[in-house]
Amino acid sequence: MSKSKDKNKQTADAVPKAVVSRLSLYLRELQRLQRDGVVTTSSTQLGQLLGFTDAQVRKDLAHFGHFGYPGVGYRCSELVSAVKQIIGTDHTWPVVLAGVGNLGRALLGHRGFGHQGFDIVAAVDSDPAKHGKTLDGIEIRPISQLPEIVLEYDVRLAIIAAPAAAAQEVAERIVAAGICGILNFAPITLHLPADVAVSSVDLAIEMEQLSFAMTNLRPPEDLQSNEGPLVE
């Protein structure tokens, strides 16, 4: 019946990335249930919706506290709020986009971000020909303006959609401007201070997961959750 969240517990244990990924999936399903007017749910139902065992769901949530009610299960709205607090999306994060080529433009037009709690508020590019142009309501500014942008919007997250050759330098300028969280689309490994959180989306790696699975003709491990083996 109690709902305790021990923040010390979270920081002390390095919560595996896989758990956080699943938390994101739980949040999405819970929000869907909420929209459908479902009041309570269970680890079994959540698991079934996503292809996880009920034990996995409970184990994941146990990292962060107790959320279930005996005889009731989870209250959807309550669990949505709790998970959003854990993930940090109980508030909006202003984001700066670095690199406004093909991919950058697609990200600017990606309305989904705003709904999830991430709002692209500014964009920078090294190409002077792009400066001053406006895309989806965002003006493209020079990279040198990153520090001002950070102050203006209280930006703490950046997305790098620059070419591989430029990405390391762009990342360093982002960090120098005071941003500690980066989503990197460039197909390189960034070398940054340990206190900078970096998440990568590498399309080649994802495609190679598929070609590997199909080349080796094995029952594919569940790749959808974008993580390691389901059971830890």
Added chain:
Amino acid sequence: MSKSKDKNKQTADAVPKAVVSRLSLYLRELQRLQRDGVVTTSSTQLGQLLGFTDAQVRKDLAHFGHFGYPGVGYRCSELVSAVKQIIGTDHTWPVVLAGVGNLGRALLGHRGFGHQGFDIVAAVDSDPAKHGKTLDGIEIRPISQLPEIVLEYDVRLAIIAAPAAAAQEVAERIVAAGICGILNFAPITLHLPADVAVSSVDLAIEMEQLSFAMTNLRPPEDLQSNEGPLVE
């Protein structure tokens, strides 16, 4: 000195996704070394370039055979070929793109795919207004033409860049057309037969990894390699 590759070994052990991801990273570094004219390398050097231990590199490669030469290390060109064979990119994979919105257009313009062994050869969309239009040399065709496209190009991989609401149905049509490998960008979990390999790129999940890390103010686990803890 021997280089053995036991395909049965690979299929029998479900090789964790994390190992395959690192294999992709090794391949990229090896190709870079090759381009720079470097003839041999070591697990130590490869590890250092990527932030892994030499033990991790050797352990990963050991899943697939013996590749090193005592006193020499790895021969870059040889290891590149071997890893490409393991990953399946020793040949090109024709790919069909489903969904030509913002993201789909960005993917069509993404030249990198072709270099990596993945070639978008056709595109489909459910919007009749788009049919017949050509983007980056690819004509947008109706989804109903998927079976013809599969035959025409011997397509085995598809990329879904359709909205969440449409993605499950699009996926089912892709599978019905004979394709068993899907890269899914839609923010939903696809429910498909077990013999269909699915890899996901979920931008919200990646951003939430960052907001989680920054909310919980812990030394971030290495998120760059897009996997679980480094050491298995």
